[in-house]
Amino acid sequence: MKENSLLGRTFDFSVNIVLFLRTLPYNDELKIIKYQLIKSVTSVGANYEESQGASSKADFNNKIRIVLREARESNYWLRLIAAIGYNSAELNKLLQESKELKNIFGAILLKGKQ
Template sequence: MDEGLGNRIFLFVVNIIKFCKTLNYSIENKVIINQLIKSATSVGANYEEAQGGSSKADFRNKIKISLKEIRETNYWLRILKAIDSDNKFDELIDESEQLKRILGKISSTSR
């Protein structure tokens, strides 16, 4: 699979973590920040696992998990934006949308 995509996902995850460090760690944000970091890091981890999949079925399964996790990541980002209503979320939301489309395409064509 495309090493460029793996690097793109890696950078996205790093940017999510760096971004979360800038957020107010209030009681309200604590759960969302934790969920966002968990889902974002899972996107990358499952994509990496897919690259070393033991079979085509294993590859497809890990890509599907990555897709689910990027969808969840997008959800948490949209919640944070709705709470904060700041444009600082737009770049991360846009990248999560693009990754969602790419992983969705990989998932649908790997059948």
């Protein structure tokens, strides 16, 4: 059986976000952003993992819809971190991965509708 690279990729994305957030300073504004980002990014991986055991095509598509929504939210929080001045090479890598994952899950969802 071929291993699903997206399972690893979404897991690694969550881990990399958590590790990145540990490097940011502690303040009230970042506390809220970090909390929201951790919730959304871990939901990407968890819901994609769940989609692999979907009971039907409709169930699978619903899980992917959630994954895409959470990926979009994660991208939003990453962009916000950049916009308020916490730019770094690591953040740029995470933003790129976020965009790629959004595109992948958007394509999966579109294909599932056909």
